[in-house]
Amino acid sequence: MTETVRPSVFLERRSYRLRRLMDALRVLPVAGLMLWMFPLFWPIEASEDVPLRSLSEAVIYVFVIWFLLIAAGAILWFALDGRSAVPRARAEPDDD
């Protein structure tokens, strides 16, 4: 009597792309965290081969990543929003 509908293993092309977009959305903060934590590996003590990073370099590094993350997030959102009705449907207020 209780039939559990097993989701099929393979998805059609459209939903497959959609899922991969969602995956990209999930990966984004992880990538951002790793990139922003990268300055931890920069030298603290100046040595002859490796000079200390200047503040301007660091500022540019942080802001470029910031910009790229925002751009990626926005592009992914537009792609998801335009591609499928699914996120839109989820976006609808579903108050009971």
Next chain:
Amino acid sequence: MATLNVLVGVSLIYVAFLFAVAFAAERSAARGRGSWLRSPLVYTLSLSIYCTAWTFYGAVGYAARSGLEFVTIYLGPSLVMIGWWWGLRKLVRIGRTQRITSVADLISSRYGKSNVLAIVVTVMAVIGVTPYIALQLQSVTTSISIFAGPSHGEDAFNQIGSGLWVAFGLALFTLLFGTRSLNANERHYGVVIAIACEAIVKLIALLAVGVFVVWGLGGGVQETLARIDNSEIGTLQLDRSRWMALTFLSGAAFLCLPRMFQVLVVENDNERQLHIASWAFPIYLMLMSLFVVPIAVMGLDLLPEGSNPDLFVLTVPLAEGREGLAILSFLGGFSSATSMVIVATLALATMVSNHVVMPIWLSTQGEGATVSGDVRSVVILARRASILGIIGLGFFYYRFSGGGAALAAIGLISFVGVAQFLPAMLGGMFWRGATRVGALAGLLCGFSVWVFCLLLPSFGPDVLLSASVFDRGLWGLSWLRPHALFGTAGMDPTVHAFVWSITLNTAALVVGSLMSFPTPLERLQGAQFANVFDRSGETRAWHSSVATSEDLMIMTQRILGADEALQLFRAEAREQGVDGELPDPSPGFLLRLERELAASVGAATAHAMIGQLAGGSNVSVEDLMAVADESAQILEYSNRLEAKSAELARTARQLREANEKLTALSVQKDAFLGQISHELRTPMTSIRSFSEILRDTDGLTAAEKTRYASIIHGEAIRLTRLLDDLLDLSVLENGQVSLNIEQGNLSELLDKAIVTTEAGGKKGLDIQRRRLDEVVQITTDLDRLGQVFINLITNAQKYCDAAAPKLVIQVVDEGPNLAVAFTDNGTPIPQSARTVIFEKFSRINDKDGSGAGLGLSICREIMSRLGGDISYHPVSDGNCFVVHLPPAEAMAAQ
């Protein structure tokens, strides 16, 4: 002084503008034209209350002191927003489905609607956020004092007095727009739109100062970058532990700060807002921090040694004579401070009134929710009092702490304090096993570590903590030093406190949860929260055995107001298809009602109030079924199926038996019809032949005539008897018999029956009786009863095949009734035939074929007419028929 007057004038105009905007928004929303108020842009801008005066002024100061580290305060929230899919999405969904009103409400609701947890979280939030509010007041007054100018001295400008005015204005705004609608879950459009305006003002102000610094003073991007590298903070001095810890800390605080929770979750209207804010808000943060480093470097370059770097945003334009820009910058800082104070106060006041004031008020009322009077006014009063109390608390903190400490320090301390909510929040959202005990242990543990390691030491040695505690640890235990817990000396104090408090908090949550057992309600809520995307539907059902719609209506009116309550009930009645205005208190309705009330007074209070009316807030077995895995439900379902199928099998067996009986009866009937035709035919044949002989044969002797006539007569009698029997049975069966009730003696009746049978039949049956028992007076139809006895004795005469046939007649005392047993010593009736012996036409063992098989049927019919019964009992060497005499007619012998 002229500048100061201009400043005050501009500020007043700005404040008036904010009031007007808020009023306009409220009016527009009330007229139903407020859809633009719910746009993702407004939502994104309202999130900007994250950027307080601490970040507006303090970020530059922070950069001037520690270089790039200030940016971590923005990196954490950016990551949280960009990673909305992981956590925020769920948080917002839970907030909407459970009608959450605050952080305290979220945690209390998740852990079984526990009010203890709500109170703990509320107290922690108040302690953690009040210094932060004080900080905002301080920043406003300090920035005003900059315009007053150092030449006028302390007398010209009363900092404390202006702080009081600012606090008063903020309280007024919050009272006006924060408590208009009681339902905390409704959007505070006025507040939100004012915050959005302030967000734009502070962004423009900071960008304007930044553009002025880079292009006006610095001479372009390249030159500014070179200036940055040549400044005293020019090389990157990264404190690695702080870089990492502060990023995490700011991300955690972004989720946990009561004011952020208010705008992120409570004011959220639909999830699309969140989707867009996920990348739009990081843009805002990026822009807010874009010019921080250039301004800091320029301030360090231009201003004299020793000037407060926290005020560079103001002092750099002032030093360059740009008073207009400075005033814009002041408005930016003013906006940052006021918007934070308004929302933080609103969020805290909701928590205090819902979780502290209301429960206390309800418990002092004794009868709880059922007393008359308007709770609504009490809730609003409680919320207003809380707002005044919290702003007052902030003011007094500012007044007595005296200001002075670096702005950023208080901000970080506050962050670490509220970050203690994170383990309980995330644990509740993602781990169904987290329990109330665990959450309470974690919160208290993390909070104590925070107080001991960060809050108390922040006042300095020998103020609240003695210097000896700093050096030698609490009670002289060296592993209990506030800056070196468990011997971890050498860590940055903030990082130290953050790492230890969160670690111990999480550990206590996990251990406490593993060791305790949740209540049913906790388990239900846990499943609801953790699986919010699977089943956003019903929680647990109320069983409205006690609640009446009238009671519910009265209670709802007192909380939501008469009109809203009436609308709610009417809509529900329409949905239920009930006439009139009062819907049935169905479990589904009670659940919806509880959510509505929860939006006004918090989940725990609403639960308690409905519980009082609906009777017993206990969780029923059905609810537990919902918690249990689906397998349990399937099991129960299959059990039910099994029971049904067993029932079906039973019915089928009964049907089969009935069918067998019917078939047997049908076979018997056919056999009987054949038999009876034969029975009728035999006498008829002899009657016909003998009557033909009498008619046609001449010269018969008288003796012959007599013989033939006798034969005809005998056959006619036999036919008559057969037809009599059939008629008798049909009369009895149709219930047309009329009984002739009279009194007689059982013994005499038996005598008569025996005489009758002996007269008509063969002799040789040995009848044994106990006459003493038979002396009983009975009142019944004696002729009919005698007929039964005669039938039974005749049967014994006919069918008893023993060598010495014997019949024992016994009167048996069956309690109130009497029974007469006729036991013979013939061959017992075979098992297969026993079920049909009382049926019509059933003939067993009929050797001479003289019986019609109606005798026992007639007996049974007679006995049932008389109100008694006849039954067959097999005995080892014979048969026993028991005649149960009717109860009323059997009377004790005299």
